[in-house]
Amino acid sequence: xxxxxxxxxxxxxxxxxxxxxxxxxxxxxxxxxxxxxxxxxxxxxxxxxxxxxxxxxxxxxxxxxxxxxxxxxxxxxxxxxxxxxxxxxxxxxxxxxxxxxxxxxxxxxxxxxxxxxxxxxxxxxxxxxxxxxxxxxxxxxxxxxxxxxxxxxxxxxxxxxxxxxxxxxxxxxxxxxxxxxxxxx
Amino acid sequence: xxxxxxxxxxxxxxxxxxxxxxxxxxxxxxxxxxxxxxxxxxxxxxxxxxxxxxxxxxxxxxxxxxxxxxxxxxxxxxxxxxxxxxxxxxxxxxxxxxxxxxxxxxxxxxxxxxxxxxxxxxxxxxxxxx
Numbered sequence: 001x002x003x004x005x006x007x008x009x010x011x012x013x014x015x016x017x018x019x020x021x022x023x024x025x026x027x028x029x030x031x032x033x034x035x036x037x038x039x040x041x042x043x044x045x046x047x048x049x050x051x052x053x054x055x056x057x058x059x060x061x062x063x064x065x066x067x068x069x070x071x072x073x074x075x076x077x078x079x080x081x082x083x084x085x086x087x088x089x090x091x092x093x094x095x096x097x098x099x100x101x102x103x104x105x106x107x108x109x110x111x112x113x114x115x116x117x118x119x120x121x122x123x124x125x126x127x128x129x130x131x132x133x134x135x136x137x138x139x140x141x142x143x144x145x146x147x148x149x150x151x152x153x154x155x156x157x158x159x160x161x162x163x164x165x166x167x168x169x170x171x172x173x174x175x176x177x178x179x180x181x182x183x184x185x
Numbered sequence: 186x187x188x189x190x191x192x193x194x195x196x197x198x199x200x201x202x203x204x205x206x207x208x209x210x211x212x213x214x215x216x217x218x219x220x221x222x223x224x225x226x227x228x229x230x231x232x233x234x235x236x237x238x239x240x241x242x243x244x245x246x247x248x249x250x251x252x253x254x255x256x257x258x259x260x261x262x263x264x265x266x267x268x269x270x271x272x273x274x275x276x277x278x279x280x281x282x283x284x285x286x287x288x289x290x291x292x293x294x295x296x297x298x299x300x301x302x303x304x305x306x307x308x309x310x311x312x313x314x315x
Contacts, residue, residue, distance in 0.1 A: 107210035112202050113238070119199065120242035126249070128257040131283055135262040136241065138279045142272065143237055144207065147230055148214050155220075169215070169222040171229045178233060184269050185237065 107144040110137055143185055150177040204231045241265065 114133060118126075128136075154173035159165040208227045215222055248261040259280055266273035 105213075108203065108206050108234070112199075112206060116199055116203065116235070116238045117242040117245070119195070120239045121246050122243070123246065123250075123255070125255055126246050126257065127255060128245070129259065131280075131287075132245075132257050132259045132262045134283050135259055135276060135280055136245070138276060139241070139262065139265060139272075140234070140238065142275060144210060144230070144234060145214070147233065148211065148218075151226070152218060152220060167219070167221050169211075169220060169226045171223065171225045174226060174229050174233065181233075182237070185265075185272070 106137060106141055108137070108140055110134075113137060113140060139185075143181075146184075147174070147177070147181055150181060153177075200231065200235055203235055204228065207231045207234060 110133065113136065114128075117128065117133075117136065148169070151169045151173040154176050155167075155169055158170075158173065204227065207230055211222050211227050211230065214220075244265060245257045245261050248264050249255065249257045252261070263273065263276060263280070266276050
């Protein structure tokens with residue numbers, strides 16, 4: 001079934017990316033953006049919307065070096081969304097088969113994940129199909145990406161409340177998002 | 186006692202490996218997002234991911250046992266997403282993509298067979314499950 005028909009409304013949700021050039025990694029970024037957006041659709045759409053606002057406010061505050069971008073930021077943003085929508089229709093077919101890219105973007109090497117899974121089986125004899133293994137890989141990939149994306153949102157929220165604004169992800173951010181994240185997975 | 190220690194050490198080593206992998210990934214991701222992450226953040230994220238993997242593997246094992254199998258198949262993995270529609274959609278697409286890559290239909294039907302990992306998933310002409 002064509003991917004487009006299912007979630008155009010979801011994809012409209014803002015990606016978590018600040019409006020900056022994405023340079024060489026663009027196809028990957030596209031893939032990730034649509035993946036995360038869709039994954040988030042279950043419960044955090046509202047959050048995502050606020051994050052866009054936060055993001056823009058954060059840009060206004062952060063530093064003088066970025067003040068030039070301010071005027072253009074919203075427009076670039078909407079442009080980008082359209083680009084992504086178009087791209088995600090055509091590009092996955094072209095780019096996903098590239099194995100180099102796939103290995104590059106996976107947070108956990110498959111052998112390590114395989115080992116970790118088997119370590120935690122209670123029954124030594126339990127096996128896992130190759131296809132299922134690939135799917136678990138994707139699952140963990142989404143999990144880690146979600147964690148980082150949500151941490152970024154938390155960081156912006158904290159910065160907005162007058163906390164530290166050093167552009168660092170802190171453990172506190174992770175602590176705030178962990179319960180919901182684990183519930184969502 | 187000795188085996189306990191050995192197990193603990195093995196777990197530590199696996200965690201270190203995971204830490205390294207997660208660290209690499211977080212660094213890449215941070216460059217893309219123009220961010221930074223504290224080392225403690227990476228450590229905490231590693232713990233979170235490790236726990237999640239442990240839970241996942243126990244879930245998968247339970248699911249396949251419930252299905253009367255000893256081999257985890259893709260249906261079991263799809264069950265992980267039962268509470269999150271968005272996630273289910275994404276994984277389903279990934280599943281379809283993987284099958285398309287296999288280039289010969291899909292297996293889907295839980296006709297488990299003790300295939301050793303390393304062999305392809307797809308076999309038989311059965312079409313998409315569920």
